[in-house]
Amino acid sequence: xxxxxxxxxxxxxxxxxxxxxxxxxxxxxxxxxxxxxxxxxxxxxxxxxxxxxxxxxxxxxxxxxxxxxxxxxxxxxxxxxxxxxxxxxxxxxxxxxxxxxxxxxxxxxxxxxxxxxxxxxxxxxxxxxxxxxxxxxxxxxxxxxxxxxxxxxxxxxxxxxxxxxxxxxxxxxx
Amino acid sequence: xxxxxxxxxxxxxxxxxxxxxxxxxxxxxxxxxxxxxxxxxxxxxxxxxxxxxxxxxxxxxxxxxxxxxxxxxxxxxxxxxxxxxxxxxxxxxxxxxxxxxxxxxxxxxxxxxxxxxxxxxxxxxxxxxxxxxxxxxxxxxxxxxxxxxxxxxxxxxxxxxxxxxxxxxxxxxxxxxxxxx
Numbered sequence: 001x002x003x004x005x006x007x008x009x010x011x012x013x014x015x016x017x018x019x020x021x022x023x024x025x026x027x028x029x030x031x032x033x034x035x036x037x038x039x040x041x042x043x044x045x046x047x048x049x050x051x052x053x054x055x056x057x058x059x060x061x062x063x064x065x066x067x068x069x070x071x072x073x074x075x076x077x078x079x080x081x082x083x084x085x086x087x088x089x090x091x092x093x094x095x096x097x098x099x100x101x102x103x104x105x106x107x108x109x110x111x112x113x114x115x116x117x118x119x120x121x122x123x124x125x126x127x128x129x130x131x132x133x134x135x136x137x138x139x140x141x142x143x144x145x146x147x148x149x150x151x152x153x154x155x156x157x158x159x160x161x162x163x164x165x166x167x168x169x170x171x172x173x174x
Numbered sequence: 175x176x177x178x179x180x181x182x183x184x185x186x187x188x189x190x191x192x193x194x195x196x197x198x199x200x201x202x203x204x205x206x207x208x209x210x211x212x213x214x215x216x217x218x219x220x221x222x223x224x225x226x227x228x229x230x231x232x233x234x235x236x237x238x239x240x241x242x243x244x245x246x247x248x249x250x251x252x253x254x255x256x257x258x259x260x261x262x263x264x265x266x267x268x269x270x271x272x273x274x275x276x277x278x279x280x281x282x283x284x285x286x287x288x289x290x291x292x293x294x295x296x297x298x299x300x301x302x303x304x305x306x307x308x309x310x311x312x313x314x315x316x317x318x319x320x321x322x323x324x325x326x327x328x329x330x331x332x333x334x335x336x337x338x339x340x341x342x343x344x345x346x347x348x349x350x351x352x353x354x355x
Binding site: 020159 | 181295324325330331
């Protein structure tokens with residue numbers, strides 16, 4: 001199927017949305033917000049022609065500030081990195097299993113490193129995502145903003161359509 | 175997930191290019207045959223200025239006419255939107271959209287109330303795009319709706335080129351001004 005056309009009257013044709021392929025990027029981490037955003041996307045937005053790209057930003061491990069960078073510090077850093085990568089692989093497997101169970105065949109999962117917001121925006125660029133799906137109270141451990149620092153960044157820098165899924169009533173009151 | 179249930183899609187509209195873009199994007203990327211689209215336009219209620227000479231009856235007359243004019247403008251906008259809908263060929267295969275008019279000083283809460291009353295499943299809005307002031311990125315109405323909606327919201331930005339131009343222009347404006355940021 002053809003890629004969906006960008007929004008100009010001449011290019012839009014009725015029924016295009018149902019026939020054309022969309023690359024949908026879902027930014028994931030281990031929080032429950034992503035699963036919720038995913039469920040909402042599945043129920044309210046997904047079309048069978050969608051190609052799902054699951055992007056997991058692996059953040060560099062943080063350690064408490066050390067007064068001197070000893071061998072122990074470096075050793076610990078390496079251990080943490082390995083744990084992160086192992087956890088990333090487990091997360092990848094969980095999502096793959098979830099997609100298989102739902103009968104979703106057209107998807108891929110990528111682990112990206114670096115600043116999560118930038119990494120996700122870059123992934124959206126590289127794969128020419130037609131839609132980026134995120135939860136509010138979403139990605140990023142710093143939840144200063146309504147969206148969560150990563151979702152906030154992506155919303156303001158992606159220059160692409162973004163689907164924001166709200167928290168459930170219970171989560172909203174937390 | 176039940177992909178055959180009716181999906182109620184709310185698209186706030188005004189005369190801006192943002193709302194046109196939201197409709198175009200919905201039509202080309204999101205529209206499903208099970209959809210029922212709801213357009214809502216929120217316009218400002220006319221000012222009720224105290225009439226001194228004309229008295230109460232006169233003031234009422236002025237107010238009635240102002241309301242009439244607001245309603246007429248709303249109808250024009252609905253016509254405009256309907257024309258766009260047909261230009262996209264939506265009338266051939268998709269359910270006839272509904273148009274709602276609301277008079278309110280505060281569009282954000284009014285839109286959220288409509289979303290709640292009608293039980294919408296999805297909202298599609300156009301954003302103004304990147305601006306120097308992050309808080310005006312969405313526009314105050316879209317910002318409000320994003321923060322208060324209980325359903326997923328699709329935010330449709332202007333093309334990147336347009337946003338970058340706007341930022342560049344805004345920076346130039348500051349540079350030629352007092353240069354303070």
